[in-house]
Amino acid sequence: MPVNAAVSAPLTSVQASNCNLTGAVPPSLCDATELQVLDLGRNALTGELPICIHQWKQLTRLSLGSNKLSGAVPDGLGGLPEVISVDLSQNKLEALPASICGMHSLDIFDVSYNPLKRLSEGTCEECMNVSMSLIDLSETTTTSETLRPMLPLLGRIPLVSIRANSIDVLDFDVMFECVFEEIVDAKRDRDVGLQAGSKGL
Amino acid sequence: MISTVRNLDASSNGISRLKCEEGPETYQGYPFQISTLLLSENNLTSAGAGDCLGLGSWEVLEEVDLSVNQLESFMRPRDPRVPFDSQFFPGASELRSILAGYN
Numbered sequence: 001m002p003v004n005a006a007v008s009a010p011l012t013s014v015q016a017s018n019c020n021l022t023g024a025v026p027p028s029l030c031d032a033t034e035l036q037v038l039d040l041g042r043n044a045l046t047g048e049l050p051i052c053i054h055q056w057k058q059l060t061r062l063s064l065g066s067n068k069l070s071g072a073v074p075d076g077l078g079g080l081p082e083v084i085s086v087d088l089s090q091n092k093l094e095a096l097p098a099s100i101c102g103m104h105s106l107d108i109f110d111v112s113y114n115p116l117k118r119l120s121e122g123t124c125e126e127c128m129n130v131s132m133s134l135i136d137l138s139e140t141t142t143t144s145e146t147l148r149p150m151l152p153l154l155g156r157i158p159l160v161s162i163r164a165n166s167i168d169v170l171d172f173d174v175m176f177e178c179v180f181e182e183i184v185d186a187k188r189d190r191d192v193g194l195q196a197g198s199k200g201l
Numbered sequence: 202m203i204s205t206v207r208n209l210d211a212s213s214n215g216i217s218r219l220k221c222e223e224g225p226e227t228y229q230g231y232p233f234q235i236s237t238l239l240l241s242e243n244n245l246t247s248a249g250a251g252d253c254l255g256l257g258s259w260e261v262l263e264e265v266d267l268s269v270n271q272l273e274s275f276m277r278p279r280d281p282r283v284p285f286d287s288q289f290f291p292g293a294s295e296l297r298s299i300l301a302g303y304n
Contacts, residue, residue: 155206156204159206163213164214167216168215168244169217169220170214172220173222180231
């Protein structure tokens, strides 16, 4: 996929879905630090995602679904604060970023149909501000063991698909541990408030 | 408002157990916010009393799919003196669909 563009204005959007593109995601895109939209879905791109992905601080939409991308999704993706939607479905990806809880604007995260061997994780504290509404992990070869570190996060997301995997035990205790913590904290705060109120504080 | 899972599709796995070992004390009155629970095509052998589906409070639950499992008991309390409806999705006043065929 050759990219030779001499432009003066900053590149903010690359949209070339379904264009029979082959080869790797061009490293030259690393220089597009003001990139907001990268849509190269439904092509035949191969190789790994560029490690420079952390430089796309203004990225709001990443659409690379239905390609042949492989390897691990760089950890840098998980720290992009403006990203709203990520579609990496139907590739050959094997690992998600260590954490996706730094993506505070993330709404939709679709990584279905990938042979994932490692999912993301995150403590309750790290993931407290996650506002995701949908995560799709269907057909990702996920097992109970690989799912476990991500379960507390899944317990906080309204729409969750873990369909068609190899999960033998679904651990509700872990899935809802962050929610339990918040309920306990909220109850404690309420009780402290009531006590303070009763003492006229 | 604490955000929790509302629509959970865990169908077509090999799930034999929904683990709630923390026990009834932890889940006592816990308000599950799940409205759609899809568990079809798994290996569940029981559903209801004594497992996650008999704990907490399922006040917004609308649809459950338990079809194509290995269910031998369903909504059956271990203690026959306990009413059925208090042992299976307690508090599920919105429940309008349960699929449990092919078991």
